[in-house]
Amino acid sequence: MGARHRPAYVRFRLTGDPPYRAQPRRRSLGLLGGQNRPEPATVTSLEGFRETLELLAKDPKVKGILLELEDLAVPPAKRDVLVKLLEGFRGAGKRVVAWAVGVDNLGYQVMCAADEALLSPAGRLELVGYAAEAMALGEGLGRIGVQAHFFRRGEYKTMPELFTLPHVSNIQREVLESFLDERYAELVDTLAKGRRRTPEQVRAWIDGGPYSARRAAAEGLIDGVCDEAALPERLNGKGSEGEADEEGEGLEPMPMYLARLPWPPVRWRRLRPLPRLAVVPVSGMIVTGKGGSGVTGQMAGSEAVVKALRAAGRNRRAKAVVLYVSSSGGSAVASEIILEAVQRVAKKKPVIAFVDRVAASGGYMAALGAKEIWATPHAIVGSIGVFAGKFDTSGLMEKVGVHRTLITRGENAGIYSSTRGFTEHERALMEAEVEETYQAFLEHVAKARGRTKEEIHALGEGRVYSGTRALAVGLVDRTEGFEEACRRAMELAKVPGRFDLQVYGGGDRRFSLLKLLLGGSHAGTYAFCPTAWSLQGFGEGERFE
Incomplete structure (x- = not known):
């Protein structure tokens, strides 16, 4: 019946x-x-x-x-x-x-x-069609008495521009337009194929x-x-x-x-459990420590990610690891800590890094420890560059009647204070630190990708790539999906057939980007600015609960 x-x-x-x-x-x-x-x-x-x-x-x-x-x-x-x-x-x-x-x-x-x-x-x-809005807060911050002082290595490292420039730069516009061109071309192609129309007709549809x-x-x-x-x-x-x-x-x-159904399918309990693939998420802004609660955005605390990687590495049933990266970067120190942890696990079992949204700056650095980096065609990859700095809020404090006095012992003791800008000596020190951090970033990428520092520098200075373009320039190894990346990891582990996923880490904590900028200037920052990117479909990343 x-x-x-x-x-x-x-x-x-x-x-x-x-x-x-x-x-x-x-x-x-x-x-x-x-x-x-x-x-x-x-x-x-x-x-x-x-x-x-x-x-x-x-x-x-x-x-x-x-x-x-x-x-x-x-x-x-x-x-x-x-x-x-x-x-x-x-x-x-x-x-x-x-x-x-x-x-x-x-x-x-x-x-x-x-x-x-x-x-x-x-x-x-x-x-x-698609639109992306870029923002520049420099003039607005100046009006309320806040001055942003940032140092960057790479003209395409545009994150500080959000706070320092009065208008969106030509470079920021160039980068945004390159991504919009790709997304728009794919939209036209997909609709033309699906609705059996010419590209010209589809473009007319979009404009209507x-x-x-x-x-x-x-x-x-x-x-x-x-x-x-x-x-x-x-x-x-x-x-x-x-x-x-x-x-x-x-x-x-x-x-x-x-x-x-007269005979509904039954999922029998297996006598032997399936082999396991470990998934370790690196989602959100990368910060040192366990992380904590804040106002906006997800974050990946280096301590929590390292703990998850160690657990995945120790588990004998987990034959391989997929490092799921969905991060625009963050603290340089935290990013390098995670990179070292990924490298240690990769010595024990295969590790594939997978990106379907964004692995930029520190997020890309974390992926470098994997045997292979996989990205989907429209993922955002790269942004090899560094910035550091602080906000001088003395003008704002004066406007609201708050008076602060900085008393120091040591020429550079007040270098991170928000009561003033940088002295010339401090400025030289910050420039040198940013340059040193950038050179270290280049070395990490060059070693992982089998290239020279000069070759990576030509691709770096903050440039960002879609997954397709990253593949063309050698920053990733494949452009396929999540399941394909998982199968590749198990293939490298010489484990064919079906497998289960086990997620390690990936807790949902919240974080304030402003807090990172205010408190992390001394370490340098690997980060790509997500504020200017309103392209559809690039949220915080996969939720592993």
Whole structure:
């Protein structure tokens, strides 16, 4: 009886930023649950989604899936995974229908991988291209009596410009435009392929956006407008192409499909546990110590990351390690501490560094300890450069009537004080320290990448690259996805077949970027400025909980 009444279409809800894999303790067939008890249709991991699609593809009674998109916020790397999964499902002879109330560039690219793209009558298609806003606070800080004094090595090391310049520099504009050009070109190519239009037509679409649902349908950007309540009838062809298939029962989420199977698949407990792959996240601003709580942003404390690396290295069941880097850098000292810890683990077992968002400056330095560095095509990589400095708040204190007196013993004792700027002697010392730190950075990169310091300097001075361009200049080894990087790590460990993931570290602590700048000037800083980057899909990084 159950076999005759299982649904012809299975409903999935794609929202937020689902992880690549769920943790083993929460894992079940197909959709993978979490602490917040998502709706039955919600995709809670990309690996779980792949498993479910493979199961459905083998069922001749299943015609296809309905994929509902809501506030999708994945990076380009995960978008590519989703597109491949949908294309593979369609290649098995199944149908994919995508529906949403509203989508932006990202969601629309996923919809274009479907056989049919639908919007709610009240919906919108925010197809407008890409924008990135750069900011310069120098003039504003000066007006309130704050002077930023920073030293940098590399004209492309633009982070201090946020605080020192009155206007955005030409170099900052150049860098932003290079990334926008890549993202825009890919958007045009993806839509042209998915909607079977010429690039010229797609560019005209983008320039004509945003769209109401009805105007998007009229222009051919979507295949129709449909209320959510009418989706079952549309999928089964009632009222248009005949009655629904007698063997189909409309539209239901995956748990209901499984409940209607006469012989539901069973995941038997293995007599021998699967080999394990360790994942160690380095997410957020890199700082010394354990970390702590702050105002904005995630952080990676060197002590916590090193502890996680040691645990992964000691665990005999963990045959290899993937260092998941999603960091724009931070403290030079902390970055080098993490690098040394990665190198120690790499002497015991294979380590692959993987980047799907950003591994810049200190984040890139941490990745250098791995045997190979993998990045997805649109990841941000590089920013080999250094800056250091401080804020002089004496003008602000005077404006608000606060008087501070600096009393020192020693010529340079007040070098980090915020009550004044740098003296000429202190300035020379800071310049020398920044130069020394930069040379050390070059040495680390040159040794890890098998190049000379001169070659790395030509690629450095703060320059940033997409994953594709980083591969071309030799800063990364491969441009593929997370699962491919994991398989490569296990391949290097000579462990074929299936494996489990075990996450070490990765706690979610919060941190203030301003606190780093105010307190870390003496050590030098490896950091890339994320403030100017509003490109869609580059958030804090994968959440491993």
